[in-house]
Amino acid sequence: MGQHYDDVACEYEVTRLEQHSAVEREMTERYLERFVPSGSTVADVGVGHYDELLARRRCRLHLVDVSARLLETALGRLESCGLSGHVLDAQVASATDLAHLSDASWDAVLLLGPLCHLLTLAERQRAVREARRVLRGDGLLAASGCNRIVGVGGGYYLEPERCIEPLEDYRQFVADGIVEPDLAPTIGHAHFTGAAEFRALFEGVFEEAMFVGIESFTGSRQKIFSEISPDAQQAWLDLVEATAATAEGIGLSEHFLFIGRPQSDW
Numbered sequence: 453m454g455q456h457y458d459d460v461a462c463e464y465e466v467t468r469l470e471q472h473s474a475v476e477r478e479m480t481e482r483y484l485e486r487f488v489p490s491g492s493t494v495a496d497v498g499v500g501h502y503d504e505l506l507a508r509r510r511c512r513l514h515l516v517d518v519s520a521r522l523l524e525t526a527l528g529r530l531e532s533c534g535l536s537g538h539v540l541d542a543q544v545a546s547a548t549d550l551a552h553l554s555d556a557s558w559d560a561v562l563l564l565g566p567l568c569h570l571l572t573l574a575e576r577q578r579a580v581r582e583a584r585r586v587l588r589g590d591g592l593l594a595a596s597g598c599n600r601i602v603g604v605g606g607g608y609y610l611e612p613e614r615c616i617e618p619l620e621d622y623r624q625f626v627a628d629g630i631v632e633p634d635l636a637p638t639i640g641h642a643h644f645t646g647a648a649e650f651r652a653l654f655e656g657v658f659e660e661a662m663f664v665g666i667e668s669f670t671g672s673r674q675k676i677f678s679e680i681s682p683d684a685q686q687a688w689l690d691l692v693e694a695t696a697a698t699a700e701g702i703g704l705s706e707h708f709l710f711i712g713r714p715q716s717d718w
C-alpha cells in the first residue's frame with residue numbers, strides 16, 4: 453500500500469480533499485476540533501491535511517504512514533506553514549504495528565484512512581488494538597471507514613454503460629468489500645465496509661462516543677460545495693451535521709467516522 457501511495461495515488465491524495473471532498477474535510481475538521489482538546493499529543497496514523505489544523509491548535513504530533521512520500525509531503529506542508537515545530541517525530545510504519553510507540557502514551561490517535569486499506573479483518577482488528585494500546589486511558593480514537601454501498605454507486609455513476617461487463621466484479625465487491633485496483637486505480641487495494649460491520653470492529657476495545665456518516669446527504673455531490681457562498685456552505689455543514697447520525701445520513705455518506713474512548717477491560 454505504501455508503494456501505491458508513493459506512486460500512483462500520491463498526486464491525487466495530496467489534492468483530494470480540496471478538489472473532490474470538501475465536505476469530508478470540513479466535517480472531519482469540525483469533529484476533530486470538538487473532540488481533540490488543544491495542546492493534545494496526537495499520533496496521526498495515515499497522515500493528511502488534518503495535521504495542519506491540529507498543529508494550529510498547539511497539538512504535538514507524531515506522524516505515521518506506510519507511504520514515505522505522503523509522510524514527506526505532510527512534513528513539507530507543515531514546514532511551509534511554519535508549523536513543523538509541532539511535529540515530535542515521523543515514522544514509516546503500518547497501523548498494524550506501532551511497536552515504536554510506548555503503551556498508554558498518547559492523548560489521541562487518528563486512523564483516518566488506514567482501516568480502508570487493511571484487507572483482512574484480523575489486520576483491521578490489530579490496528580484498532582494497536583491504537584488502544586498506545587492511547588492513555590482517557591484518550592480518544594477517531595477512525596474512518598469507506599462505505600461499501602456508496603462505493604458501488606461511485607463506480608456505476610462514473611461509467612454507467614460499463615456496469616454490465618464487470619457485473620460479477622461488483623457482485624464480489626458487494627459481498628466482501630474488497631476493491632481491486634483495476635476497478636478503482638486511485639483508491640488501489642482497499643476494503644469498504646458497512647455501518648454495522650465498522651462499528652463492530654471497535655466493540656470490546658473502545659466505548660463509542662459518536663458514530664456518524666461524514667458527508668451525509670452531500671455524499672457524492674460534494675463538488676457543488678466549493679461553488680457556493682460561504683454562508684451557504686455553513687448552512688450545508690450544519691444540515692450535514694444535523695443528519696449525520698441518522699441511519700439515512702450514515703447510509704448516504706462516503707465515509708463513516710467512529711469516535712471512541714478506550715475501554716479499560718479490553
Ligand SMILES: C[S@@+](CC[C@H](N)C(=O)[O-])C[C@H]1O[C@@H](n2cnc3c(N)ncnc32)[C@H](O)[C@@H]1O
Pocket residue numbers: 453454457465469497498499500501516517518519522545546547548564565566569570
Ligand atoms: C485515503 S488516505 C487518507 C489520508 C488522510 N488521513 C485523510 O483522512 O484525508 C489514506 C492514508 O492512509 C495511509 N495508509 C494506508 N494503509 C496504511 C497502514 N496500514 N498504516 C498506516 N497508514 C496507512 C496511506 O498511505 C494514506 O496516507
